[in-house]
Amino acid sequence: MSTTESPKRDKWQWETATAGAAAGFATVAVMHPLDVVRTRFQVNDGRVSHLPRYNNTAHAIFSIARSEGLRGLYAGFLPGVLGSTISWGLYFFFYDKAKQRYARNREEKLTPGLHLASAAEAGAIVSLCTNPVWLVKTRLQLQTPLHQTRPYSGLYDAFKTIMKEEGFSAFYRGIVPSLFLVSHGAIQFTAYEELRNIFVDLKSRGSTVHRENPDQLLNSVDYAVLGASSKIAAILLSYPFQVIRSRLQQRPGGDGVPRYIDSWHVVKETARFEGVRGFYKGITPNLLKNAPASSITFIVYENVLKLLKLARKE
Template sequence: MSAEASKRHQWQWENATAGAAAGFATVAVMHPLDVVRTRFQVNDGRVSHLPSYKNTAHAVFTIARSEGLRGLYAGFLPGVLGSTISWGLYFFFYDKAKQRYARNREGKLSPGLHLASAAEAGGLVSLCTNPVWLVKTRLQLQTPLHQTRPYSGIYDAFKTILREEGFRAFYKGIVPSLFLNSVDYAVLGATSKLAAILLTYPFQVQLSVPSFKVMRARLQQRPSGDGVPRYMDTWHVVKETARFEGIRGYYRGITANLLKNAPASSITFIVYENVLKLLKPTTRND
């Protein structure tokens, strides 16, 4: 392996490691708002096992009072696992894609190719992590009112889903997830400066594609006791949401989403940049 190739390989793993650390830190701090967002997104007014919340603050206090810290951190393990893997894989795939596009361009990439690299990385990340996000969503939706036997943890959830619904169930919500992740990461990759990312990313993405987050969450719900899913596919979610809730249904959880993602973006990139600085001297001195 040449010196240049070795250096490039080290840089890829520096990015992956820093991204994984950033993902872990973000989930650890912001997970309660993620629980609130998920419960708002799936609450179409016809779900009996979900309590009604007036707003984000009321949801946080209600969950804390009735379910304790465990409720606020429901699905934390798959959340940490998914976020850590996602950010680690994203920066790895993103760097790989940029290298491939830059081979015949003297190392220079246009903004469009940066965007394409980021979108490609986002799609690959989604394919790799969808099973983890599905389990996280289901654990977050378990409440004391739940009628079906609850999953006892992440391992039990994976095992039960595989036994009761088959492997295909792990890819419920993959269509909106592929689009959502590609757009999320494309916006991220097209923004070159940290300050610009922190100012524009949460609002551009969360206001432009909230419906995809709602669709993904609703598709990933656990089937009822008779094994019939509440929503069959993406188009079914679109029709039923429009029919019973109107345009407002597509924006459920938007407040919790914005409250979560603005500071989450800051945490992610502050941790990412600092871990990267710590790793650079170490790898360069090897």
């Protein structure tokens, strides 16, 4: 590799990170209320007293808006924005870097297995970096007027209080299901890449545009369909890990004892009292949030990437 190629590659990686961060911010800003509803459904096992009962997604949104106002619908918004922006930025950065590494000395395109390995590698790194932020977001979303313990006043107060009351290790509650959730990103990005190749193949037939320049073949509608389709596949296969993580990340009661000890304890208790259905609680608002959110993410990502490429050429 020449010395001129290395700076170009590094610049490209930062462009993908910037596009990913912009996509993550746009996604959270639009879809956060559904994220609050999903989290509350996920942890409501029918045996907790500090969470209101909601009949369905619409009832939950109207109930939260009526009793808690806009602040309730956007509980945990700051860590949500922070976590999502950092996560998407790092994810696209490490995903692209892994693909480049696997692509060295390969004349043909990457196989689905290598796309999967790239996405899994990126997801594991991101999980380790962002778990504390997601834990704080979950706890802020679960604060309701029925809460018995002193509520966190915000992001900083939550970090400070958790460190004081539970210690640093508390920030990594739920890390095991988070690492299993790497499969979510791996499934999504592998599906996205493979579907994208199919779209390019279909659109390149009879087109004067060379298929090696797919940016000119695909548009925002294509990116929306690709993003939503790949996200739905990933959700259906990995959703139980999200439920396990949310239940582990709940704030301990007044006695300081966590509701669940570890991931296996969540699995046993959920299966015992709720059955298989318990592992899919909140999946409706999750699909409503993430299918269109993934469309927004990839529309923003691909279009920001196009703009950055144009700017680089100029």
